[in-house]
Amino acid sequence: MPVTLEGKLVIAISSRALFDLDDSNKIFEEKGEDEYTAYQIEHENEVLGQGVAFPLIKRLLELRNPETNEDMVEIVLVSKNDPNTGLRVLNSIESYQLNITRAAFSRGRTPYKYLKAFNADLFLSANPDDVKLALENGYASATIYTGTPYREDENFDEIRIAFDGDAVIFSDESEKIYQEKGLEEFKRFEKENREIPMAPGPFKAFLTALNNLQNVYKNADKKPIRTALVTARNAPAHARAIKTLREWGIGVDEAFFLGGLDKAPILESFNPHIFFDDQHTYCITASKVVPTGHVPIGVKNSRK
Missing domain, CATH: 3.40.50.1000 (HAD superfamily/HAD-like)
Structure with a gap:
């Protein structure tokens, strides 16, 4: 029997929502894909900084069923990188010890059409056009604003x-x-x-x-x-x-x-x-x- 994500909360997230890729994205926009690819390969073993949605994703991945101890949340990386440039993102996921094992790389094309295949309950992205397309096709989606990171509160662990x-x-x-x-x-x-x-x-x-x-x-x-x-x-x-x-x-x-x-x-x-x-x-x-x-x-x- 194939593995299924049924019964889990499934969130699809782009690499720019999960990690701080502002510098990399600036290179892509100002110098083009070839320079961006070279930059990512050159720095692929350097761990990316945390993005605005990182604390949310980290907390969600820690949820376990109190009776079975099984994971309750599945996070899927959906990225407009190609697999080659996406390796830096995957290396950063491994470095932070995030339990994210599934990914889709679409090399410049909007990834919203793959949300159905993963049965995603939510799509988070830094690209408003991708978010708009996802919303128009019936998926709860939001554009992550670059701004204040989550303020850790010692009084709450929820x-x-x-x-x-x-x-x-x-x-x-x-x-x-x-x-x-x-x-x-x-x-x-x-x-x-x-x-x-x-x-x-x-x-x-x-x-x-x-x-x-x-x-x-x-x-x-x-x-x-x-x-x-x-x-x-x-x-x-x-x-x-x-x-x-x-x-x-x-x-x-x-x-x-x-x-x-x-x-x-x-x-x-x-x-x-x-x-x-x-x-x-x-x-x-x-x-x-x-x-x-x-x-x-x-x-x-x-x-x-």
């Missing part, structure tokens, strides 16, 4: 993940009302439809997978994963968000309804390993305090 609501966990139908007709019409719409669940957004399936993973540890003394909803919604629009999650049979551990306030102070306190938001303005401020992934989909990201 993995914390935070989500925006509209256009991320939920669809952007309500956001469209707000953008087209204003705040008062948005409030009226949400109040009238508070008993009607919202359509799912691109990260609903990923949040469900996290909930399933959390359920494995429901009898454990320590819960290794904690989630939060951090949304610009406030009363009365908060009710529909809560009732939608209830209808779906999934949930979050914490929720913050900020009514348009800057999300950065709350995020700095919650200190997630990653925060996902569809709005560029929120991502910019958030990335100054916590690792942040932009979800380029929905009305706020449509081209005018």
